[in-house]
Amino acid sequence: MTKLTYTPLEPKHFNALLALANQVHGDKYMDLGELQEHYQASQKNGINASWVALDGDKLVGFRLTLAAGQWQPDHGCSPELWPLSLDEICYFKCNTVDGDYRGHGIGPAMLTRSVDSARQQGARAGLAHIWMSSPGNSAYKYFSKCGGQLIKEHPGKWHHDCVEYGYVCPVCDDGCQCVAAEMLLRFDNA
Template sequence: MKNIDYRELQPEHFERLLLLANTVHGDNYMDPAALEAYWHAGFTNQINASWVALDGDKLVGFRLTLAAGNWQPDKWCSPELWPIPATEVCYFKCNTVDADYRAYGIGSKMLKLSVQNAGKQGARGGLAHIWMASPGNSAFKYFSKCGGELVKEHPGKWLENVINDGYDCPVCDTGCDCVAAEMLLRFD
């Protein structure tokens, strides 16, 4: 494997990121408008918390992180159970690595880079909704290994995306019954 180059997410990466996102997570997982909104939400004080991993010109991974204060907890969040005020929690929207590049530490490296920059932005922790239906439940295992703590499980979190956005879950035949694990990663 070549050396992987890690860079802060920029608009020049958007087209390749969308291709990888929709290939891995299913059609209509993300569109250009949503990606641009996520990118803007990743900034505070000119510090970018979102990252990409490149092998030459090939985008092989990305981590979208929304800065603390730039996202709102929704019905799938339980801030009353968090040991950190919601205003000091960033949101780990998505971590994706190309199937041919998994198990090389790329996802963990991007998480560390996002945590560093989110900390510089003032966050003391990060929240993620982990897809429990990932192959071998690898997403939950990975985030737990990185220090993430389970807060609560949310069945059917992505069903609204199926109904409203045309999202095509890669594991469910109709709709989406996948469970999201609400997990918090403390930075201290």
């Protein structure tokens, strides 16, 4: 591993990002059209809240973060339980690190950069759906350690993606029944 660098997501990273996303999260996790929408939604006030980690020219991690006011809650969201309004909350869509690079602080480094960017865009918090079936429930432990607070659990959150888009969950055999933990990370010091 050479010295890692971090940079805001750009279109030149799209192919490598899609390959890593589908490798880690399962086939048809994300396609180019979806990624382009996420990329546009991560831009606000000339600031990009989505980041990638590079080892030389190799993309080894990414965090997609949608700017506050530029995403819509879905069936796995409970806005009535949020302490802030939608236009104050960014959405942490995805945090992914290549398996050979885990345990080197890449996830936290990208989260720090995304939080700083989202704060500059005007956000006061970030919402995420944490995959409770991650190995050893590491995603939940990690996000909790970073300050994320559980709002509500949503069983079968990604099942719709299996039925409608052909998503293939890397854990479930018959459609995705995984639980998503809806979590909020405040960064407005309140």
